[in-house]
Amino acid sequence: MIRSCFQAVRTFISHFPVTLCPDAVSHGALIKSTRLQCSGHRSARGLSMSLWPLSANPRDFSLPNASWSAEMQQVYDHYNALCEVKTKDSEEKGPWYKLPSYNRSLKHAAGGVYLSKIIQSKSRLFTRSNKEYGAAFEYVIFMNKQEKKCVCAFQSGHLLEGPPGHVHGGAIATMMDTVTGTLAGYLAGPVMTANLNINYRSPVPLGSVVLLHSALDRIEGKKIFVNGRVTSTDESKLHTEATALFISVNVGHVFGI
Numbered sequence: 219m220i221r222s223c224f225q226a227v228r229t230f231i232s233h234f235p236v237t238l239c240p241d242a243v244s245h246g247a248l249i250k251s252t253r254l255q256c257s258g259h260r261s262a263r264g265l266s267m268s269l270w271p272l273s274a275n276p277r278d279f280s281l282p283n284a285s286w287s288a289e290m291q292q293v294y295d296h297y298n299a300l301c302e303v304k305t306k307d308s309e310e311k312g313p314w315y316k317l318p319s320y321n322r323s324l325k326h327a328a329g330g331v332y333l334s335k336i337i338q339s340k341s342r343l344f345t346r347s348n349k350e351y352g353a354a355f356e357y358v359i360f361m362n363k364q365e366k367k368c369v370c371a372f373q374s375g376h377l378l379e380g381p382p383g384h385v386h387g388g389a390i391a392t393m394m395d396t397v398t399g400t401l402a403g404y405l406a407g408p409v410m411t412a413n414l415n416i417n418y419r420s421p422v423p424l425g426s427v428v429l430l431h432s433a434l435d436r437i438e439g440k441k442i443f444v445n446g447r448v449t450s451t452d453e454s455k456l457h458t459e460a461t462a463l464f465i466s467v468n469v470g471h472v473f474g475i
């Protein structure tokens with residue numbers, strides 16, 4: 219059984235080397251898919267069909283839902299508008315892209331649905347594991363490849379309480395890992411977190427909307443150094459600062475091959 223799992227993983231990897239991570243897209247096909255998703259959503263105002271390849275209609279958790287506050291929606295609208303640049307003759311994309319976000323790492327990647335049945339039928343991406351709208355992590359990430367940075371609008375749900383009325387530090391760390399890791403993965407391909415340093419400067423009120431900003435510091439061989447900040451949406455208040463180190467890995471590393 220174990221041998222056939224590894225065989226399946228090997229076959230999968232050799233056919234689809236960089237398609238594992240819809241949250242942290244980086245290479246051709248995925249970027250194309252992401253852009254399709256982005257434009258798919260824009261046109262989804264009038265067209266509900268998903269454009270993610272080889273997948274019926276996966277739920278994109280980064281799209282607005284009824285639990286979003288007016289402030290969350292406002293931030294979304296602001297960055298989503300920056301995803302479109304209309305010229306006289308055509309519509310061009312960028313510099314911002316809204317990344318789609320699914321609840322499984324493998325399921326929606328090409329061929330991944332078969333693999334996930336074998337090795338991870340119950341696993342779910344941590345930040346997307348709760349289906350109840352607004353209960354835990356509501357977030358959307360916008361990527362700016364030109365400037366090697368991204369911004370995430372994050373609305374914390376009632377399940378993320380730490381100190382009374384405030385967000386748990388582990389939940390903030392989770393979001394920081396997710397956002398900095400998504401940036402590193404977008405720029406450098408498959409990565410794993412080697413180091414994450416966090417300074418908590420001021421508590422985040424539970425249920426509030428904050429921004430997570432992340433930018434590339436530098437890349438040294440396999441090492442990708444990224445920084446992160448959590449601020450209020452008007453950026454007047456600093457909640458958290460972080461630095462992170464990601465290491466480029468072969469996809470096989472994740473499976474222990």
Ligand SMILES: CCCCCCCCCCCCCCCC(=O)SCCNC(=O)CCNC(=O)[C@H](O)C(C)(C)COP(=O)(O)OP(=O)(O)OC[C@H]1O[C@@H](n2cnc3c(N)ncnc32)[C@H](O)[C@@H]1OP(=O)(O)O
Binds near residue numbers: 403410413465
């Ligand atoms: C694949 C895709 C999956 C997709 C999924 C989809 C999910 C979509 C979610 C969105 C994004 C979420 C992002 C979450 C990302 C995680 O949370 S990952 C989970 C938490 N991290 C881990 O479990 C990692 C565990 N550690 C390891 O596996 C290995 O130690 C590492 C980090 C891969 C490094 O191992 P290695 O490749 O053998 O590296 P190694 O050759 O020892 O070192 C390379 C260099 O890095 C340096 N280095 C290594 N570790 C450290 C360290 N801790 N401190 C300082 N320097 C270090 C070394 O000194 C060396 O430096 P140089 O000598 O080259 O100058």
